[in-house]
Amino acid sequence: MKIDISAPxxxxxxxxxxxxxxxGQTGRKDEVKAVMARMRSGDYANACAVATEVSYGSIEFYNSRDEIIG
Known part of the structure; x- marks a missing residue:
């Protein structure tokens, strides 16, 4: 899944x-609180990095004006 950081x-x-x-869909619902805490513990770049990490790379972020950033 690719998410455009310049879009809603x-x-x-x-x-x-x-x-x-x-x-939840991958049977890891018990990890939600810890992952959300990690995402909130830093800045926007940290939240994106955690999202990419916990999705095993299936979530990628890009700016529609630039290339994929992580």
């Missing part, structure tokens, strides 16, 4: 929702 779906709260859904 690039909002950090939308990203957190995508990650929550993904964890």
């Amino acid at each position: 779906e690039g909002n950090v709260f939308c990203i957190m929702g995508v990650v929550t859904d993904l964890l």
Whole structure:
């Protein structure tokens, strides 16, 4: 899944929702609180990095004006 950070779906709260859904769909619902805490513990780049990490790379972020960033 690619998320355009310059679009509405690039909002950090939308990203957190995508990650929550993904964890639930993959049987990892018990990880949601810890992952959300990690996403909130830093800046926007940290939240994106955590999302990419916990999705095993299936979530990628890009700026529609630039290339994929992580």
